[in-house]
Amino acid sequence: MLPRTDLLALSVEDLAALANRGLLKRAEREVQSDPPPYTLRTQSDGTIEVVWTDGAICTLPPATPLDERLCSCAATTICRHLVGAVLAYQRQSDHPEEPAAAWDPGQIEDAQIERYFRKTALAQARQQFAAGQLIELVRGNKPMARFHTLAHTVRYPVPGDLAYARCDCAESPPCRHALLGVWAFRCLAADQTAGLVETGEPLPVPGMLLDEMEKVLVELLAVGIAGCSAALAARLRRLAAACEQAELVWPAEVVLELLQEQERYAAHDARFCATLALDCLAELCIRSDAIRSHTGAVPQRFVRGTTSDRVSDRVGVRLVGLGLGVILRPKSVRLVSYLQDADSGEVVGVLREFADTTRPFAELARTPVVKDISLAALAAGQLVTRGGKYTPERQFLPGRAPAALNPQSYEWETLVRPPGRADDFAELRAHLATLPPAPLRSRRLGTSFHILAVAGIEDVHFSTVDQAVQAVLRDTQGQSALLVHPFTSRNREGTEALLARLAQGPPRFVAGPVRVAASQVVIEPVALVFENGRRSLLQPWIDTSTADSLPDALSAAPAAPPADPLRSFLDQAWEALAELLVIGLDRADELTLRRWRALGEYGAALGLVRALSCLEQFIAALEARQHRLDWQVKQAIEPLLAFAVFIYMARQTFSSSG
Numbered sequence: 001m002l003p004r005t006d007l008l009a010l011s012v013e014d015l016a017a018l019a020n021r022g023l024l025k026r027a028e029r030e031v032q033s034d035p036p037p038y039t040l041r042t043q044s045d046g047t048i049e050v051v052w053t054d055g056a057i058c059t060l061p062p063a064t065p066l067d068e069r070l071c072s073c074a075a076t077t078i079c080r081h082l083v084g085a086v087l088a089y090q091r092q093s094d095h096p097e098e099p100a101a102a103w104d105p106g107q108i109e110d111a112q113i114e115r116y117f118r119k120t121a122l123a124q125a126r127q128q129f130a131a132g133q134l135i136e137l138v139r140g141n142k143p144m145a146r147f148h149t150l151a152h153t154v155r156y157p158v159p160g161d162l163a164y165a166r167c168d169c170a171e172s173p174p175c176r177h178a179l180l181g182v183w184a185f186r187c188l189a190a191d192q193t194a195g196l197v198e199t200g201e202p203l204p205v206p207g208m209l210l211d212e213m214e215k216v217l218v219e220l221l222a223v224g225i226a227g228c229s230a231a232l233a234a235r236l237r238r239l240a241a242a243c244e245q246a247e248l249v250w251p252a253e254v255v256l257e258l259l260q261e262q263e264r265y266a267a268h269d270a271r272f273c274a275t276l277a278l279d280c281l282a283e284l285c286i287r288s289d290a291i292r293s294h295t296g297a298v299p300q301r302f303v304r305g306t307t308s309d310r311v312s313d314r315v316g317v318r319l320v321g322l323g324l325g326v327i328l329r330p331k332s333v334r335l336v337s338y339l340q341d342a343d344s345g346e347v348v349g350v351l352r353e354f355a356d357t358t359r360p361f362a363e364l365a366r367t368p369v370v371k372d373i374s375l376a377a378l379a380a381g382q383l384v385t386r387g388g389k390y391t392p393e394r395q396f397l398p399g400r401a402p403a404a405l406n407p408q409s410y411e412w413e414t415l416v417r418p419p420g421r422a423d424d425f426a427e428l429r430a431h432l433a434t435l436p437p438a439p440l441r442s443r444r445l446g447t448s449f450h451i452l453a454v455a456g457i458e459d460v461h462f463s464t465v466d467q468a469v470q471a472v473l474r475d476t477q478g479q480s481a482l483l484v485h486p487f488t489s490r491n492r493e494g495t496e497a498l499l500a501r502l503a504q505g506p507p508r509f510v511a512g513p514v515r516v517a518a519s520q521v522v523i524e525p526v527a528l529v530f531e532n533g534r535r536s537l538l539q540p541w542i543d544t545s546t547a548d549s550l551p552d553a554l555s556a557a558p559a560a561p562p563a564d565p566l567r568s569f570l571d572q573a574w575e576a577l578a579e580l581l582v583i584g585l586d587r588a589d590e591l592t593l594r595r596w597r598a599l600g601e602y603g604a605a606l607g608l609v610r611a612l613s614c615l616e617q618f619i620a621a622l623e624a625r626q627h628r629l630d631w632q633v634k635q636a637i638e639p640l641l642a643f644a645v646f647i648y649m650a651r652q653t654f655s656s657s658g
């Protein structure tokens with residue numbers, strides 16, 4: 001008789017996800033007790049029957065998903081008998097646990113699909129598929145389909161078997177998303193292990209709106225942020241509204257951010273930052289180009305955002321703290337309490353921006369943000385509130401509804417679901433590789449935030465060159481990821497505490513923003529869960545527990561970073577562009593021209609070709625102004641914008657590989 005590969009393929013993690021960790025522990029104990037409290041029989045058709053001494057009987061027919069009805073006890077969810085029955089079967093079958101081979105859910109045949117879905121359900125699903133979905137797919141031993149448009153993720157743990165597809169939605173398995181995922185896998189090129197599939201009709205190009213966007217940006221560059229009139233600001237605001245209406249969710253957000261910088265300038269707000277305004281301008285040019293050219297290289301739903309990205313009201317939210325992160329900006333610092341929405345599994349944040357100060361981050365984190373709950377407390381606890389709002393970027397804005405903060409036990413293996421939780425670093429790397437560059441992807445806070453399940457740690461040290469704590473993390477497969485925590489005088493105690501704890505052994509979990517550099521996953525931790533009898537949380541940006549005195553490494557003077565001429569050119573170019581955006585091209589004078597000529601010479605000495613040709617055209621246009629009466633600002637703006645986009649992309653590449 002054929003072994004029940006469907007049951008053998010279920011890992012401990014899969015079982016914990018089907019039931020819960022408590023039940024799993026109990027079932028494991030029962031199955032291992034002597035004499036066993038059950039008898040197991042295999043019938044000729046492959047059905048497994050497990051009779052428990054307490055009277056419960058589990059009957060597991062082949063090709064049937066685990067379901068509470070398969071046990072005779074009164075439980076209304078998957079019970080410990082069922083979990084135990086699977087464990088018992090795995091225990092008695094002498095098939096050694098082989099690593100499952102990679103497979104493709106796209107190969108699941110229509111005949112099998114028709115067993116689980118009626119005609120009407122199939123028709124509805126087909127309609128939803130055709131309505132335009134953005135789906136990220138990973139083929140592997142446990143393939144995955146992540147719906148960016150529907151905010152659900154499906155895993156296919158058992159090769160060839162749709163019945164075991166598991167989704168984070170509430171439908172009973174196999175759900176509609178499992179089916180949509182199968183169809184999506186069929187659209188992914190056969191030689192790809194991971195990739196994005198966008199379905200549906202191509203979105204129309206809103207040409208007039210993009211033209212207006214261009215006009216407004218050109219005008220802003222001409223008069224400068226300093227010369228921005230109330231009328232121009234109003235035009236920017238209308239532009240944001242029009243983008244929002246045309247479902248250009250991310251461009252609308254970027255326009256609003258640009259407007260915020262303009263307002264800060266006008267209000268003499270210390271947080272005003274010209275280079276951030278320039279970032280917005282460049283990102284708008286890049287998104288606008290990608291929408292207009294529509295090459296298909298990047299899914300339009302990433303570039304534009306979708307209706308699911310809009311502001312949404314939330315009722316009855318439970319948010320689980322995942323640590324406090326710090327984002328250093330040129331003129332300010334942003335503190336983010338990262339939280340997981342227990343319902344949707346999505347990572348969201350509560351954010352505060354502070355004008356640059358010298359105060360330690362731990363002090364800033366004491367700022368109350370929800371009632372009298374501070375950023376720091378929120379990041380480590382669990383917030384229950386009756387309501388609030390999510391912005392498109394997934395900032396949580398608490399309403400006036402009552403809110404309570406409870407402690408949490410940091411059981412992140414059950415609390416935090418994949419894909420937010422990454423148990424497999426190779427899979428995470430594949431996922432990150434499918435994402436387009438930042439100015440073309442989703443602007444959601446959680447886009448690159450992950451929780452890594454850690455099995456081992458090596459090479460913990462403080463790098464005096466990088467002024468950062470570094471370590472190599474291992475997953476259960478032995479794959480590696482790099483942990484990097486930068487040290488500044490404002491997070492000294494946290495850095496010391498981190499180094500001390502890591503030296504004692506691996507954390508269970510590390511949470512934080514993740515990127516790929518030199519084909520290695522790099523995480524900058526905002527929280528680490530350690531286990532030592534009980535679980536505890538360490539937040540390296542704000543921890544103030546005084547650790548033992550540590551190597552003098554931290555007090556050593558920061559080594560001067562090696563001067564990289566290209567980096568320095570990019571920084572100077574960005575500064576020059578930002579200055580121009582503030583004063584406006586109309587007021588550029590001989591001094592401006594001199595600065596730009598010097599920049600051109602620097603670039604020429606570095607041997608830059610493509611960037612330099614835009615730069616030279618721009619300088620030539622500025623020079624022409626002095627002797628041409630018919631000179632128009634537009635002649636200078638075109639090469640200027642091209643140059644800005646080039647430098648922006650080059651800086652992005654630099655910072656993500658650094």
Ligand SMILES: [Zn+2]
Nearest residue numbers: 071073079081
């Ligand atoms: Zn039962």
Ligand SMILES: [Zn+2]
Nearest residue numbers: 167169175177
């Ligand atoms: Zn589902």
